[in-house]
Amino acid sequence: MSADPTAADGPDTPPTHEGDGPLLSVRGLTKSHSGDGGPVHAVRGIDLDVARGQFVAITGTSGAGKSTLLHLLGGLERPDSGTIRLAGRRVDGLSEARWAVLRRRRLGIVFQFFNLVSTLTVADNVEMPALLAGRGARSGRSDVRELLVRLGLDGKRDSLPGDLSGGEQQRVALARALVNRPDLLLADEPTGSLDSRGTREVVNLLSEFHARGQTIVLVTHDARVASAAERVLTVSDGRIVDDIDLTDGNGSAAGAAGLVELAE
Numbered sequence: 001m002s003a004d005p006t007a008a009d010g011p012d013t014p015p016t017h018e019g020d021g022p023l024l025s026v027r028g029l030t031k032s033h034s035g036d037g038g039p040v041h042a043v044r045g046i047d048l049d050v051a052r053g054q055f056v057a058i059t060g061t062s063g064a065g066k067s068t069l070l071h072l073l074g075g076l077e078r079p080d081s082g083t084i085r086l087a088g089r090r091v092d093g094l095s096e097a098r099w100a101v102l103r104r105r106r107l108g109i110v111f112q113f114f115n116l117v118s119t120l121t122v123a124d125n126v127e128m129p130a131l132l133a134g135r136g137a138r139s140g141r142s143d144v145r146e147l148l149v150r151l152g153l154d155g156k157r158d159s160l161p162g163d164l165s166g167g168e169q170q171r172v173a174l175a176r177a178l179v180n181r182p183d184l185l186l187a188d189e190p191t192g193s194l195d196s197r198g199t200r201e202v203v204n205l206l207s208e209f210h211a212r213g214q215t216i217v218l219v220t221h222d223a224r225v226a227s228a229a230e231r232v233l234t235v236s237d238g239r240i241v242d243d244i245d246l247t248d249g250n251g252s253a254a255g256a257a258g259l260v261e262l263a264e
């Protein structure tokens with residue numbers, strides 16, 4: 001992995017080596033939104049470590065603060081206090097421009113609504129982040145081809161997003177998020193607008209990428225989706241109130257049961 005181009009550390013930050021410690025480390029994270037009746041304390045002091053390769057699902061009732069937390073982790077919103085470290089480097093104080101670089105090079109983000117460019121083909125949508133990250137078109141294209149094949153979308157490479165099913169569009173969004181081989185995939189309700197078939201497709205792909213070592217942090221309302229993860233956090237009123245390890249002790253997700261359920 002190349003040196004972090006976005007280093008935001010001040011002199012107080014001890015040097016760390018990538019690979020040491022958790023991929024993601026959050027301490028004392030808080031965030032309020034301004035609401036009509038005063039500040040809404042969406043995130044109220046979250047501590048969280050996510051190991052490399054871990055698949056973490058964040059669940060909780062509506063308004064619990066899940067999306068705000070995910071947005072903070074992706075630099076889409078700024079914390080009021082607390083620290084976020086990615087691969088040992090503090091990133092919470094990065095400028096907009098540096099967050100943009102970080103997102104392009106090291107993060108993949110998927111949302112409920114796929115945010116594809118409607119006038120670009122599937123292949124061009126997927127290739128876009130590789131081009132934006134300054135990777136040569138040729139290496140970008142071979143990665144795009146490989147991803148489209150792996151995601152079962154090769155036959156759709158020249159289609160426009162509007163001609164695809166919801167599940168297919170989310171697979172394109174997933175391919176776009178993964179094309180730069182991100183350290184961390186963040187997903188906010190990625191199955192929230194899909195039917196059960198689309199949900200199954202996306203969950204199976206997430207499980208497959210996790211099995212290949214992809215670190216994933218996913219927000220979901222859907223217990224079946226959460227059960228594909230190996231660790232499930234419950235957020236309530238801006239705090240983590242439960243942290244369950246679903247692995248069976250051998251490193252494999254007990255959530256395979258969830259996949260079976262989805263496949264029926």
Ligand SMILES: Nc1ncnc2c1ncn2[C@@H]1O[C@H](COP(=O)(O)OP(=O)(O)OP(=O)(O)O)[C@@H](O)[C@H]1O
Pocket residue numbers: 033034035040041042060061062063064065066067068069
């Ligand atoms: N931009 C905003 N401005 C004002 N309040 C906000 C904003 N975004 C979120 N909130 C409030 O912050 C709290 C947490 O919202 P958040 O969207 O993080 O919760 P959530 O758990 O993701 O909910 P849902 O599952 O419904 O998406 C809620 O009370 C919400 O109304």
